[in-house]
Amino acid sequence: MAEPSQKQLLRSFVEVPAGSHFPIQNLPFGVFRRRGPQAPRPAVAIGDFALDLAAVADAGLFDGPVLSGSPCFHQETLNMFLGMGRPAWREARATLQKILSADEPVLRDNEALRNKCLVPMSDIEMVLPITVGGYTDFFCSVHHARNCGFIFRGPQTPVMPNWFYLPIAYNGRASSIVVSGTDVIRPRGQGHPTGNSSAPYFGPSQKLDFELEMAAIVGPGNELGKPIDINDAEEHIFGLTLMNDWSARDIQAWETIPLGPFLGKSFSTTISPWIVTLDALKPFMCDAPKQEPEPLPYLAEKNHINYDIPLEVWVKPKGQNDASIVTKTNFKHLYWTVTQQLTHHTINGCNMSPGDIFATGTLSGPEPDSFGCLLELTWNGQNEIPVGNSTRKYLEDGDEVILTGCCKGEGYNVGFGTCNGKVLPALP
Amino acid sequence: MAEPSQKQLLRSFVEVPAGSHFPIQNLPFGVFRRRGPQAPRPAVAIGDFALDLAAVADAGLFDGPVLSGSPCFHQETLNMFLGMGRPAWREARATLQKILSADEPVLRDNEALRNKCLVPMSDIEMVLPITVGGYTDFFCSVHHARNCGFIFRGPQTPVMPNWFYLPIAYNGRASSIVVSGTDVIRPRGQGHPTGNSSAPYFGPSQKLDFELEMAAIVGPGNELGKPIDINDAEEHIFGLTLMNDWSARDIQAWETIPLGPFLGKSFSTTISPWIVTLDALKPFMCDAPKQEPEPLPYLAEKNHINYDIPLEVWVKPKGQNDASIVTKTNFKHLYWTVTQQLTHHTINGCNMSPGDIFATGTLSGPEPDSFGCLLELTWNGQNEIPVGNSTRKYLEDGDEVILTGCCKGEGYNVGFGTCNGKVLPALP
Ligand SMILES: [Ca+2]
């Protein structure tokens, strides 16, 4: 089924407010719970409504060859649907765009069914849409890599020589991935010794940071020992979410030599609830940055593309009513593409499964006001940045961090909603 | 219920060959499958038999207050049982020691039931006993840390100053944990540029290594944001297995700066199939090494103990019929105890779940013939070690690596069986 042309703009009978992230062109997938003791159910977002996919399936509206009779939308997570791969994803998108379109009476003219299927977002809470088996965090923004290297190693070799040959990554902690809206308790931990002490600092982190990232959600995946070919990698990526990789810079700095980040990251990682599919992002494809040196053959892709996704971070300081923007960048600066990341991840035979997540790393742009974390924005606390009526070096208790991203089409958006979290004080 | 005294040695009606790792004093837990299309079932090992715990439950023999009527042994993994905590573990052990003891007629004198419950090990294959949510690899042998530091950074500061204050660790890849007996395909990947080339090497790893480790299997675990107190940590550890953390040293060396090991480790990690409980290991408790400097208060434990577990690694070189011992060490040298590891892992609020695994890191002893990996034994390939009729710097295709460990009691063993894997050639 062809994507609708941009000329005759597809419209839904569901009223979609101007500027909404969720018009019929988007239809991101998530999992919601009605208020009360209800089981979680898969949905797509349309305007200010969640379309209940279990209800749509119960009404027999998934009538295509792949999804007809499938139990995939009667699950509490999207993992089964993810495992079915792009044929299922495309068929679901086509069916949903059809039944939501302004011309199609099946839902539009059936009030009882409509009330069953369309749930106002004000009546639901979103939950984690997947069971995350593995979570990997890459380090694929050259601007972020350069800034970190400069801050921690100095101006000689801000970017290590391996960086331009492989998408650097580390394994993150999957268990502490939480959905947008979950509070984040300031972690306690060890930091470098201070003053004349040889013993390390222990207590609440004094350098709590956010990291603006995007996360790719894995579809079918691969068996152990069978790498994913670079030109097949796109078939294994369902879509993207926003991700805040909360980071305790003092804990991270003290623990990181020689095995990398651990407790400085694993206390919480927040993702946005709606997964925007690569199919919905297609109109926003753009060239990825030219790679110099050329990637090794296993990473050389026919279709070397990124997506033009404007991204912002807002902070609402404790005690204030308004959030202020602290950085503004774009996904398109990413040096190693998500397909290169996935193929590299499997080149040694490592197996990926439906619901695995891999994140881009901090998405810093080239300009100082486009850096993706406070470490860079304040140059590790050397400077303060203005936030509303206050200033910040690092996050304070009560601060709320809000990531957002939205692709601007002609007459419509394909947006990610927000990825929020508020900082709570450390345990005593 | 008291552990049986060592004086009147508890005996089973099941014949246990002399030197067996699995007498009635051990009863390690695993999951097996009868040959054919049978579902996996939990078991304990006794001599050369697996005792089928679903069959034992079906016969109504788990009649204690915690396990009576529980579906925990009608699962395909041990995760549910692990989540039930030490009251369930102790009750299961007591019930099983009773029904297997020489004095107890219930199984001994019921041939039909005995044949249902006791399955010869030659008729089964062992599978991964748990669904692993998170896998963490620590770095807690001071001898290993010192040797690695010496090899990679030189003699100035072989052990970094943070090492003596915190149990260093990194997140490993859970998806590629496999059970003993699974072949390991030599991984392909990038290595440092060689000769005049500025581009990295790409191809089969040329420095494939084993790492002798032990892994702790997590029981109930903790909620996000609620650290496990050091003096409660033991209640969250079900038991231990052997672990071979296969490592591609060339891939690891090139990728590791600045975020730590990734593809050099994630191609396969092998564990032994039988989990030996901490209850079975109690008679082998011993003092852990004195810690200097003193650990910070959150890591200071009332009961600072290790276990006296002699460990060996054998290699059967390709084309040879016999395996040769290549190293011999002991778990008791571990500097940071498993309870300290677990508490440190959660001090930032990170949540652990039943079936999570954390490994000790390479268990090197103080002497050159007690080092736990070829990197140390050959000093990164500078020397060769004899292996049967051959020598090795690193592993060759066709080599089989066999870890084993066995505690020696008075008149009985508490052993771990073996943790095996054979190296297959890389993909073309
Ligand atoms: Ca990150």
Ligand SMILES: [Ca+2]
């Ligand atoms: Ca290791």
Ligand SMILES: [Mg+2]
């Ligand atoms: Mg994080």
Ligand SMILES: [Mg+2]
């Ligand atoms: Mg490994």
Ligand code: NI
């Ligand atoms: Ni007792």
